[in-house]
Amino acid sequence: MSSNWEVKKLEDVTINLNSKRVPLSSREREKLNKIYPYYGAQGIIDYVDNFLFNGEYLLVAEDGENLKSKKQNVANIAKGKFWVNNHAHILLNNGLSDLYFLYYCINNTDISGYITGSVQPKLSKANLNSIKLLLPSLPVQKAISNILKSIDDKINFNNSINKNLEEMAQALFKRWFVDFEFPNENGEPFKSSGGAFVESELGLIPEGWRVGTLSDLGEVVGGATPSKSKEEYYTSRGIPWITPKDLSINKNKYISKGQIDITDEGFKSSSTKLVPKGTVLFSSRAPIGYIAISKNEMTTNQGFKSLVPFKHIGSEFLYYVLKFNTETIENRASGSTFKEISGSEMKRVPVIIPPIDVIEQFNIIVQPNGKLVEKNESENDSLIQLRDALLPKLMSGEIRVPIECNYPPVQEYDLPLAAESKAQYTTI
Template identity: 30%
Template structure:
């Protein structure tokens, strides 16, 4: 397998090796993470050294949200499994073609149970180039084809070591990594900006509709410390740190001056406790068969369209050529909620996402894993509904209305039966006027990132195979302002 070539003709000064040989020559190696006998579930702690699990492997990056942690003592005990900058982490089972490059702030984390670690060393191979090479479609296909297991692919060190590895001269490796990394850096910058923007809007929702801070400010002359709503400058996410300390009078005028008892506890006077089902229409998605998942202009919004912990992923769409009802069509900007999940994770069920337009498909349809939630009238808006769905109360309520042992299913009444303190329509509209532009900005940035990812995925195989040379790629990006 080591002499196998994955591409056609290559530049004369490039050469094939196996990945194992390239690692050994560079002073690196390929090894598995600790086995279950070395690290038990009881060893994980709330605060400690992050341990990278298969679910933490994203698109060439480590997803830190919800990551497991071990104590410093256990990390030292398992020091041979700690990762360094430039290491590449794989899952040993399941989605074995995905990999993640270890970056500076992840240095010293643990390669956890269920993962493999590739270390190319520091002599002849640039680790960033290696991580992009391993993302080439031909290489990914090779790894999947050689992984053991019909229903659940399994990867091991021998398979990865035998993977054909194309090695350009080191300066060219670095140039390829720089070009592709420029696109990835912009995508990552967009992601962080969106996180900040959404955190601002979520903080405002919590202050107004969960903690009732303006009511307390009116009733007790309380000065709210964190966020003033008119400071939500979508052009400058850092503005949240410079927000004035007082709620503006025109905002305070929208709130009553006291809280009263209710079945939910204290709520603002005049607000009504209602069930969400009175204000929204919930539409279940379409079931489908595998033979219907063929290329067409239509795609299904599936369980994979939900990011861990909530939010939307455009790469979770599945092409679909079956029939569907008109109400099962999902339009950009609509709120959807995940209806299923695996019990071990339970990270998406009952959580909302806002669907965005697709550059690949003309039409999106909700799958059986997806519930479309639509406001019935002006008393609730999409922005209000989305942030309401992200509150602890909503997540706890929907999770309490799930059934199943290995796979969780959301009960039919989970969403409609959720009760909350409904503010006056005027206040809902005021929140929408502030939050909707933030969500639109987030949507536009995500769309830009999707375009950048497509550009990266177009350039990657051409650069890795030598079909496109560095100068041509640099000119290509420069012409697009990158």
């Protein structure tokens, strides 16, 4: 630790604004003109038609399960015009601290000793103010937070690109395969241009299309769990093995591995199947509807009914078929303890199947964007690892940084591919 770092109480370097916090009633939150963010301790939870704060503030959880979990941040930055609910402390710096440094510092500090309550964890104002943090001078704080923030800005930037690409792909799928406005032979929207329809068990569908089942689009594959009593069946580096919990933690569209792998012995001991790259993983219970695309060969536990797409179907098309039919699949599930869709029932789920050439046109458009999403997710995984490795070393002073550190704002990154992709979608 550097000699000029000092232990300070949080109240010495911040101004606590909790007295200005005014909870909103449910009626006030139901107003129509919802334009301003409504923050909880973990981020935006709603939008309201008024704001109480305007600027940049540090929010720290006052209560909730996140105070028990190290997988979730207890601090969050809110900026702009917004309202805060009554579950977050609101802090402003007093000129002796950098809010972003405090954000990283608090989230990297074990504050369990300041939390009270066994049933409902609580961080009182007095205990919050008494939290002791190791702080360098303000210029060093800013230099450290600039490094970490530049990484987070790039992660958020990639997430923003991916969100836009995903929204465009879903909109295109809906336009073509739900609203039936795919381009006809003249490049005109089919339905709006007077395209012919025929009756089917799923309603009117374009002439030349048909109603089939999910088994017409890919092979339905289940999974299994090797015996948990055998330590030799599990490893950190082996055959990727995915559970629904992995998809609840990893929100990426594409996935390469879960929290734990299985060994060759574990694989041979169970009935789990090795599925190829491009398989669309679909959780079949607890809960139904987590979806991801495999980046490599992998296995799953019994909580999946995954689909290996047929060659002429493709992963992207099948991914969106499942996304848009999740409610139908849930409605066909059964079970008293928790609902589950069986393999046989999954195969029988009815779907509208367009001609191969229409599927191919769709895939030609969305596949490049899918590759960009996958690239951005992989980059984010690397950035998260880098940030998490740097954070404790920077916060302890083990790694020294030059005070003149400056990093470009996130808006300076270019978006040529995303812009091209948007143009493709808007002209179809």
